[in-house]
Each structure stands twice: as C-alpha cells, then as structure tokens.
Amino acid sequence: MVRVKICGVRNESDLRTVESAGADAVGVIADVPVDTPREVSLGRASELLDAAPPFLTTALVTMPDGVAEAVDAAERVAPDVLQLHGDFAPEELATIRADVAADLVAVVDAADPERAWSVAPAVDAVLVDSVDESGAGGTGETHDWAATAEVAATLDAPVILAGGLTPENVAEAAGVVEPYAVDVASGVERTGGRKDRDAVRAFVANALGAGGDTDADEETSGGGEETSDADEDANAPVEEVSS
Numbered sequence: 001m002v003r004v005k006i007c008g009v010r011n012e013s014d015l016r017t018v019e020s021a022g023a024d025a026v027g028v029i030a031d032v033p034v035d036t037p038r039e040v041s042l043g044r045a046s047e048l049l050d051a052a053p054p055f056l057t058t059a060l061v062t063m064p065d066g067v068a069e070a071v072d073a074a075e076r077v078a079p080d081v082l083q084l085h086g087d088f089a090p091e092e093l094a095t096i097r098a099d100v101a102a103d104l105v106a107v108v109d110a111a112d113p114e115r116a117w118s119v120a121p122a123v124d125a126v127l128v129d130s131v132d133e134s135g136a137g138g139t140g141e142t143h144d145w146a147a148t149a150e151v152a153a154t155l156d157a158p159v160i161l162a163g164g165l166t167p168e169n170v171a172e173a174a175g176v177v178e179p180y181a182v183d184v185a186s187g188v189e190r191t192g193g194r195k196d197r198d199a200v201r202a203f204v205a206n207a208l209g210a211g212g213d214t215d216a217d218e219e220t221s222g223g224g225e226e227t228s229d230a231d232e233d234a235n236a237p238v239e240e241v242s243s
C-alpha cells in the first residue's frame with residue numbers, strides 16, 4: 001500500500017488535519033532560498049514537528065547551502081526524515097546521512113532520472129519531483145509518470161512521487177508509478193499555504209484507494225460524523241487560523 005506525505009504544514013490546526021486524515025507523514029518546509037507561502041523558520045519547524053503524535057512520521061524539508069548547514073538544520077529540528085532539495089553530490093549525501101539521526105531523502109528532478117541512480121546508494125529514499133530551475137519543489141506541476149515508473153521499478157531505493165498531485169489525479173499517478181509513497185503540497189491547499197481539510201482527506205483516501213470506506217471519506221461527503229475541535233479549526237476562515 002502506498003504511503004502518503006502531506007507537505008508544507010505551517011500551523012497546529014493543519015497538523016491535526018493531516019493526522020486525522022490518516023496520512024503517514026507530515027512535512028514542514030524551512031530554510032529554502034525561494035519565495036513560498038509554505039516556509040517557516042527552523043525554530044517553528046521544530047515546534048511543529050514536536051507537536052506531531054508518535055506514529056506520524058515527521059519530515060524537515062530544506063534546501064541548505066552545504067553539508068554543515070544540512071546537518072545543523074537536522075540537529076535543530078530533530079525530524080524523523082530529512083528531505084534535501086539542491087544539487088548535493090552523492091558523497092555529500094553520504095556524509096550527511098552518516099552525521100544525522102534522521103533518515104535521508106534526496107530530491108531529484110523528474111527530468112533528470114540519471115541523478116536518481118547516482119544518489120540512491122547514499123540515501124534512504126529518492127523523491128522524484130517536478131522541481132523548478134533552482135531545485136525547489138511546490139511547483140504544482142506534474143511530470144511524465146511513465147518515465148518515473150521506470151525509475152521506481154529499477155531503483156534500489158524507495159521512490160516517493162511528487163509534483164502536481166491532487167485528490168483527483170493521485171490514484172491514477174500511484175497506479176502508473178507504483179511508488180513507495182506519494183507527496184503533495186500545493187494540491188491540497190487553500191490560499192496562503194493553508195491546508196484544505198476536505199482536500200487533504202480526499203487526497204489520503206484516494207491515494208490509499210479506500211473509496212468511500214474510511215471515516216475521512218464519510219466526513220468529506222457529509223457522512224454526519226462529528227468533527228473534532230482541530231477539524232473545526234481547520235475549517236475556520238483563513239484569517240482565523242493561527243500560523
């Protein structure tokens with residue numbers, strides 16, 4: 001069964017939305033050199049990931065300048081997973097992996113599958129994404145899933161599929177690529193980087209191929225179950241959601 005990571009959470013309310021939707025992992029984005037509504041400080045990333053429950057895997061998504069900065073970020077935030085964007089050489093990734101307590105995920109450009117093979121031995125998983133020219137994610141753009149399926153089928157490391165996934169296309173994408181996990185940021189948002197509760201729940205349910213069988217689906221389709229306080233917070237008008 002495919003795992004699901006929801007990325008770019010900026011507040012506790014959205015964290016609870018991700019948890020209650022049944023996602024496997026949550027990502028916070030810090031220390032990236034691009035303008036994104038999803039970025040928080042390293043201190044805030046640490047607070048948010050500390051607030052995650054025991055069985056929700058936490059990921060720090062960052063784009064540091066070099067090895068020392070990557071290790072420092074991981075030490076400050078103490079995530080379960082360190083997801084690195086940027087053009088790190090395999091040797092640098094191996095050094096970072098040896099120096100941090102977290103599992104290491106390297107992000108590769110879907111247009112450059114050769115890089116997936118070169119970095120795979122140095123990391124715990126490879127995230128194939130539709131990155132921009134600087135290597136940053138969150139582009140909301142899909143890529144050639146058939147090409148990524150070849151990478152996933154032949155790479156000796158788990159492959160995480162990202163890039164333009166939405167509640168509407170995630171089941172098809174997961175069916176084509178058969179990744180270890182799927183990852184989404186912009187495809188489950190309202191404005192300003194805030195998560196849309198219904199979209200998060202639909203994304204998780206559709207990724208898992210659960211159809212209408214889950215509590216999350218019943219609630220999404222007005223199934224009548226009570227929502228938690230956290231759910232209510234997630235549905236509050238944008239200006240009432242703390243960040």
Ligand SMILES: O=C(O)c1ccccc1NCC(=O)[C@H](O)[C@H](O)COP(=O)(O)O
Pocket residue numbers: 007008027029032034036037038039061062063085129135136137138139140141162163164165183184185186187
């Ligand atoms: O999401 C961002 O704004 C971002 C900025 C800089 C580096 C990484 C970023 N996101 C990393 C992720 O893991 C996203 O979930 C992934 O790129 C997919 O994004 P999307 O296409 O918006 O679903």
